[in-house]
Amino acid sequence: MSVDMTVDLAGLQLRNPVMPASGCFGYGREYGEYYSLDELGAVVVKATTRYPRLGNPTPRVTEVAGGMLNAIGLANPGLDEVLAEELPWLSRQNVPIFVNVAGDTVDDYCQVVDRICRSGLAQAIELNVSCPNVKLGGLAFGVDATILRELVQEVRKVCSLPLYVKLSPNVTRVQDLAIAAASGGADGLSLINTLIGMQIDLTKRKPILANKTGGLSGRSIKPVAVRMVYEVAQEVDLPIIGMGGVYSGRDAAEFIMAGAWAVEVGTANFTDPYACPRIIGELRSFMEEEGIKSLEEIRGCAL
């Protein structure tokens, strides 16, 4: 049986619904040494800011049961270098590019989005309003529905590409933020970003991460992520990219049944450097075994 894994994300055609998540895949070069990036549905690159950022002090990462905490702090080479060095290379790899954009002010976001759209080097924007690891870094935008709507409205004016807004789980009702992003003009939603966590070093009697808190990701957050995708899918009629603990084709199918159109894979890349192509193969096998001809057939079927 041939299965159709293609997905139409707000006018952007993907060959399959699996893409590495922002921050877990650099700008593609590193994992590109291990497999061909054109196997992927898309690549979501590291959060890019207007100016270079060194990020937080180390330690920035630590393992917890079934997951990890990170507090990288949006380290990135800045917009100029991303446009000059990173995106030109990635744009030759025959894979759609989502550029994740972070900022401290509305103007920061607009400047970065505007120049990325005009560069012709990307196919979509993912607005990062949910980084928990920097003081400004957009999180303020991600937890207040009014502020979020205003930001998305302003970015929308300069954004000629499909605009995805990546939502934070660190809110009381994620649906309210989803609705705000939709009313501001978003084309789609990505969820979830990491949950804020902490781990204490029992010898030093202090938090392990230099930043003290960090974003929890990995298998342990999957039920939270699936629940939030489900809740948002019930209330907002926009394509959803689901993420949070996607480790297998079955995990991807679970998100799709909860209402996601595609999935991002984050922490799994660290456990298995070949996680993304493996998950694509497993999802195909799952569809074949279950007699599912297209993703549309199961999308949101659990709702």
Add this chain to the structure above:
Amino acid sequence: MLVKENKQLTRDILALTLTGAFSYEQATPGQFVNVLIGDGAAHPLRRPISIASANLQEETLSLVYRVVGEGTKWLSERSRGDLIDVFGPLGKGFGAPLEPGKVLIVGGGVGIPPLYQLAKELARQGFKSDIILGFKNQRDVFWTGEFAEFGDVTVCTEDGSTGEKGFVTEVIDMNEDWTTLYSCGPKAMLKALRTHFEGRDIKGYVSLEERMACGVGACWGCTCLDPNGTVAKRICKEGPVFPWEEVSL
């Protein structure tokens, strides 16, 4: 890869010998591998462990590690015949000496193993090495005999229970002239070494460690800074070995 041997070297340091498919010929001294703990379900982050030796003829990979947490404890419980998922070699190792002459190799504690393959290679290439191995005390000493095959070994312990008493910087004979210094160990030791040799015409290399996630340069979890504090470098990708003038210690 298949476990051939997992041998206790000291109370908390073990030498794991693996065999099977691996790019032995690509591994250079100072590089590391990323080891999966169990099936990765409980432990999503692989453990970066430096390569003590990669032997193409024997098809063996040797990793020496200290048991510090749950992951390395799991590793210490593997025995002959068990399979372990090893990803690598990764990172950038030690550069070759740029000029003929004597080299100095300085290792501290569990920082010693990555210098083994280096000492062996340098000896094979005809370089004379002075090797200084520092430990906390007698109970922590390992591989001093192994290193003796490749150069003149000086052992020191902090409490003097074996070898000379003191830190590595206290036992270095500064009347000697070395072209290159290779070091791996605690950051305080690396920093002290660099200060000790300030103003001397010597090329220095330091191997750094940090908590890592991806191990391939994609996540920016394990960065260090240049001496000006303005440029970030990834320890897993641009390192773990750096010319010592290029990093802030």
